Amino acid sequence: MGLCVGLTGGIGSGKTSVSRLFAELGAGVVDTDEISHELTAPDGAAMAAIRLAFGDQFVTADGALNRAAMRALIFADSTAKAQLEAILHPMIQARALMAIAQSSAPYTVLVVPLLLETGNYQGRAKRVLVVDCDERLQIARTMQRAALTEEQVRAIMASQLPRKVRLAGADDIIVNNGGLDDLCQQVQTLHQAYLALAKS
Incomplete structure (x- = not known):
């Protein structure tokens, strides 16, 4: 098993952009959000258990998770x-670990958006990379991407680790306040460091 870097950050910080840049440089990328979407897609592997636990109103006509209904429920309960x-x-973790092993x-x-909150992958990730940005950027990006109100975005941010705590848990930090060139440069620097670590 080679070097595994756990990448995390608050909502709207730019985790997807950063992971895409690492992939372009030749790193393996395993995204737990993508795995979660596969599991909750039409007739995904988690859908039978979700239907059984929550009922038909949380399943769309094509057999996928009704995300809007579920989001409203879990924020309230x-x-x-x-x-x-x-x-x-457990399903996400099993698939993620298998993908890492096969890389x-x-x-x-x-x-893993909640890497530091859950501690599920602490034994596997040898380094923690946090993608960070100003809160106003976080809110603007998320509102633009997910069609959420500022109040909804702030509620999601409040349910995640405070920014200071997340940064304190980092081995490496990418600051995503600038443009793509700046982001590429930071990823390139870390890529070289991770290649060296992987060899050692």
Whole structure:
């Protein structure tokens, strides 16, 4: 098993952009959000358990997770959130670890939005990379991408680790306040460092 770097960051910080740049440089990328979407797509592997636990109103006509209904429920009900996580997290983790094990890349970037909150991958990720940006940028990017109100974005941010705590848990930090060139440069620098670490 080669070097595994855990990549995390608050909503709207730019985790997807950063992981895409690492992939372009030849790193393996395993994204737990993508795995979660596969599991909750029409007739995805988690959908039978979700239907059983929550009922038909949380499943769309084509057999996928009704994301809007589920988002509203888990924000209002912490028990429902824990119930959903109990279904999804073990399945996501099993698939992610399998993908890491099968990777032939020099090192693997494991993208986990709640890496530091859950501690599920602490034994696997040898370094923690946090993507950080100003809160106003976080809010603007998320509102633009996900068609959420500022209030909804702030509620999601409040449910995640405070920025200071997340940064304190980082081995490496990418600051995503600038443009793409700046981001590319930071990723390139870390890529060289990770290649050296992977060899050692």
